[in-house]
Amino acid sequence: MKTKLGILGLILFFGHISAQKVIASDSIVRRQMNAVRTDKSIKIDGVIDEEVWATASIADKFIEFQPANGKPESENQKSVVKVLYDNTGIYIAATLYDNEPDKIARQLTERDVINNDDFFGVFINGYNDKQQSYEFIVTAAGVQFDAKATNDNGEDDTWNGIWYSAVKITDKGWNVEMKIPYFELRFPKDNVQKWGVNFFRNIQRERKKLAWNHIDNTKGSFTLYDGILNGIENVKTPTRLSFTPYFSTYVNNFDGKTEMNVNGGMDLKYGINDAFTFDMTLVPDFGQANFDNSILNLTPFEQQFSEQRSFFMEGTELFSKGDMFYSRRVGGEPSIYPTIDENETLTEYPGKVKLFNAFKISGRTKKGLGIGIFNGVTEKMDATIQNNETGETRKETVEPWTNYNVLVFDQRFGGNSSITLVNTSTMRMGNFRDANATGLLWNIANKKNTYNYYGNIKGSWVKDDGTTFGARGSAGIGKFSGNHRFEVNANLVDKNWDINDLGFSTLTNYGNHNAWYGYRILQPKGNLNNMYLNFNLNYYHRLEPFLNQKLVFNHNNSFTNKKFQSFGGGVEFTPYGEKDIYEPRTFGRYLNVPGYFDSWLFFESDSRKKLQYNVSIDYYAYDQKGRNQVIPSLYLRYRASDKLNLIWKFNPVFSNNEVGFAGRNADQIYMGRRQRNTYENSVTGQYTFNNKMALSLAFRHYFSDVTYKQFYSLNNDGSLNENTAYNPNLAGTYNSWNVDLRYSWWFAPGSQLTLLYRNATSNYLEVSRMRFKNNFNELFDAPMINNLSLRVTYFLDYNRVKNWF
Template sequence: MRTKLLIICLLFHSLIAYSQKKEDDHIERKKIIITKTSSSPKIDGILDDAEWQNAPIATNFIERNPNNGKPQADSLKTEVRILYDDTGIYFGAQMYDPTPKKIAKELTERDGISNDDFFGVALNGYNDKQQSLEFVVTAAGVQFDAKLTTDGEDDTWNSIWYSGAKINDKGWAVEIKIPYSELRFPKNNVQEWGMNMFRKIQRTKTFYDWNFVDNAKNSYTLFDGVLQGIENINPPTRLSFTPYFSSYVNSFDGKTTTNFNGGMDVKYGINDAFTFDMTLIPDFGQANFDNSILNLSPFEQQFSEQRTFFTEGTELFSKGGMFYSRRVGGEPSRYPTTNENEEVLEYPAKVKLFNAFKISGRTKKGLGIGFFNGITQKMEATILNNETGETRKEVVEPWTNYNVLVFDQRFNGNSSVSLVNTNVTREGDFRDANSTGILWDLINNKNTYKTFGSLKGSWVMDEGTKFGSRAEAGVEKIAGKHRFSLNGNATTKDWDINDLGFSTKTNFANYNAWYGYRILQPTEKFNNIYLNFNLNYFHRIEPFLNSNFVFNNNNSFTDKKFRVFGGGIEFTPFGQNDIYEPRTFGRHLKIPGYFDSWVWFESDSRKKLQYNFTVDYYAFDEKGRNQFFTNFGLRYRFSDKFNVNWSFNPSFSNNETGFAGKSDTDIFIGRRQRNTYENALTSKYTFNEKMALTLTFRHYFSDVTYKNFYTLNQDGSLADTNNFTKNLDGTYNAWNVDLRFSWWFAPGSQLTLLYRNATSNYLEMSRLNVGKNYDTLFSEPMVNNFSLKLTYFLDYNRVKTWTKKKNMKS
């Protein structure tokens, strides 16, 4: 309690200290005044339109990496013309290059940048150095967009804008139109926006910016220039509809089913800052498959979000790591209760999402507000009485409401204070939950030091209320060659946000010291060097127990040939008291100390053939105990349209110890051998910047063989036992194949045809040879799924124009 009060006092003291308005760190900002055009240029990447002739020009770009601050050479100069009209803002950029044939222009799907030269614009309508919107076009004409904040880049954000790119005899050119409906700015008669523009030349991996960006600092948004000249514009209504139609044919175990779906997403601009998004009758049937594994740990496996509605525009909802969107529409929260003569006939694997919406945005005073709400349907299991043949239904998930509320106040450049609240309310006698967190990042005037921290609480209401808490505080140097961080965090035993978040380890405290060194300018042999050193100490809180002390060093280098490589070491000199593996409060398992060393290498990504590998070896202070993890990857680019990626990840764990089971009096630990192999292949043929065919394959195989079983002593050591005879040997296989055709036939509109083939099995045996393993896998029923989904973007302003034209004709 004293610790929490101290942290609260420090927070309010810091807020008072930072409440005064900071002056900019005397960063010089370029300015450009643009003019209005009465007619719009054609967006085709050819800069021959008359409108460009007298447009203001932005030039004199400055190198960001690798030679920070070096002026761009005249032979590679960048010239950008900028105009605006009543509907949007236009950019016409000529990227000079004396060798146009060497311009990198690999085709990818939208939002994918690979071996490409590119040009981009970052616009901040509030000119507050807090959040910019990025619009990027590659030399192949592929679009990429993202939100850029002081926390980093959120590429899940998607916008509707227009672009064209062409290689020409001077180099290459791009034209961009960004409608005002896609931007955020105040309703002032005279606008003043923050703006930067950037360019990458892939063959030299050189980045340039219009306004100088100091790479000694930690935030790109601090270095905006200023865009002036936009006056008396009336932003259009921000309202769009994206209806969809989908159909599925599923074949499994000799049975074929079909279904048809329809629904719609709605996006509405409430005002200049806030946007309302809603999905009605959502369909997530074409989400990518999950990379499932054989999980022997005490914790559930966490999967990445694959559903578009939950991946777009999530920068506010990800604050504090308290929202795990896979909970919405995840597994049911209960398994049915059965009597002696009953069995579960049908159990829903997933809960159906009824609808969901989110409201998000940021005011001109820097207050970000996000609100998410989702409703899932009641799900029932079917239970069969084997004696009477009768069936009954039991609710395993009731109607449930999920919501997340976020307030994020940014001020004085990079500083922020946030409040996050998540809530789950279930109908009936099912459990409810709530969690609340206060987060802060406070940065000094020169953007060189940061204090950070958080206070979080969780409440679970299920036959009483369980309260848990988590706290963190630290200080960090965030600029210059030499950087460091000192921080600590503590989590109580009842911390639980798993109804709408994701939490694993509880009842521990951790204290960390970190030092990092980096170069800010290239040396004779290296473009980049990063050296990092970490000390971590862990202990159990209740009852107190020293858990672990870890030293870690990891290093990364980029040489002049753009090969990236590194390695490191880690060791635990005193061993570990694992407080989680026994899966019983107050108990622990002794793990011997280890020395871990690893190396990794990644070849030049500009080459047609790129390869990478990682070798990681753990040597434990116990005879015959070790772990070996490896990764091998190959990518071959046959052309700018066709590439293949393959990865192979074998790993071996010898004589590890882990939980096997327990009785009323004993906890059983098994000594085991585990072998895992993962093969993955991705092949993509991109016809043009709007059309692509992708093949994705993954086979995961893992087997575990138990050698001996022990009982766990109170001091964490092991004792031989003959009281455990259960067979825990096992083999798990997962097989997935996706063949996907995607066509962006209009801005925001997509047609996707998908074929999916999948199967998996678990065998209560191990050490099968390759042939027998595949025979057993392919004897399982396979899922064969064909699906077609069409989404079409409708902008309210365009629909209104169509209606007017129709009325005029009539």
């Protein structure tokens, strides 16, 4: 439906009742519709046959936003949506016409995975502030996907809600029915509700995306383009209280020893009011979290791992503000290593700290103030040390009882702007290190949502033999609308910045100044559906003492043609080389790195095909004879049927004559010239029985070896002198192997049974350039972990349990 700005009114269509309105707000057209109250029972079965649906107003006349921005839906693929509500939740029925129903894509996947599928979805924003929505999607195969969508973090699919849906394929297309309980939504406690809402449809065979309220892809984010849902009045929302008890049992075999254990615990969720929720995990069990993809890390910095534990993954959008909270610190590795005398041996050292309990409170007030509170407590952990002469053992605490806290205040305003205050603290019992960090963040957009002004000021305090204060800050401006876009920003981080007790930080003592220009075609033109051209200029310098580090120019581009094949590439170079202030591992020193010219190409085939392949090649050529890096990659995905999907990834890296840290003593810092080859293979496969049951296989083998060819002493001016006297054996080969075979069954809403078998091993050998066969023999001679586990979780809603009695 095409409308002009400023039109307000009721448009009636022959043959049905419609309460669609169109209003203009900040130059964005917002359609409106009314929800109708019902006291009739509605069966969620995909058959829209209850009489009450005939009384509902409709939302129709969807508008395409990809690839053709602004094109009305075709007559053969109309979409009609109706909304009802009662005191327990809202009901949505969608009739999605399709003149070729046999071509509707409906690949079966696990929950929260969308692959080669048609789908229908709804975005709901109970505060109507255009900044955060709950997203509920169901595919034509009946698979549910849900997420939280925010302007700051995009789509967060780690959130899992409890809602109900069903689909039905018909000779005219397909139908969807949903029920979304109020306890999964957040909205102010008003007698009359006014929600932001939008409905989406994807037609996979044409890669066509449509929305009820038009999304203009030339500016802003999806959440800015909500329509308005009126009509929900005087609802008596039920008590938001749920329990998810779990039972798990494990059988572990390692190095000839077999152990069995049984665990039990519970997650609790309580709605303090309609806006705020209390989440708590009691006696947590994370035994079925995925393996970390460990690597041979030769950099000066620790490897960062993604979160695998569901409690820390769900509902954390407030806590991720400002990148100051790294949840893997809670229940991670001990903070210290024990002191050992010459005649002692460390016999037991805990790899992980045990989490005692954790809770979080989060929500947002009617005036847009978001509040987040997180608290976690970890237990005391001891290492065991044995005296080699007497045989006696002693304990030494490597992590005391520790309390972790995060506090966030996030004020939204103006449709797409916010100011945020974040504080994190780590308090350890006894004479151990404590830490605190605070950040003030802002992101201000103009009324037309074409420009934004952003920045932050942060401070860190570490108390460990005195108090050390560190700081960082940034500021920038950007244009994020239209074909021509740009961004300019500056970042400063002092030498004492340290949030690693509860956050994650690496680079310090630097200034970084960036300029970016982008040109894009967002409408189909000629043989292309879209085109993105980006140009970046980055300048880095050391703060104390001042030192020019490097100037980097980057250009990258990508194109998608009418066959939905994507391709592109880019170049990057440092015309003056780099003064690397981190590789020497010593404050005030640096290593001269020659300039490089990097170029890359990629191609991605049409994902709608049974066989999809993605290939890329990245080549670094340094201004130094014989020094280069080659990074090819290959991705193959074969969809054998709508139930069976197989993926193979191969990611090798070949680094020739790179120079890196080799060691140091009181007088010298040593660098080594080395050859490094890395191969990473992964295979994943999944057979999905139905939309609630699947069998999955995940395999990964990572192999990296490094050979040192020559050693040098590092001079104060960053240059190197050959040093033949320093010649340690630093050659090494690292292998990591893991296999996960998992059966998963969602046997009831929010309730899951998971049977998991794992096989894993790893080794590090002080040799390199081994023959492939010999390397595997050494790997499989190492002790292997064999683990079989069963975990059952069951969702209990207080209101349903209450009715049992």
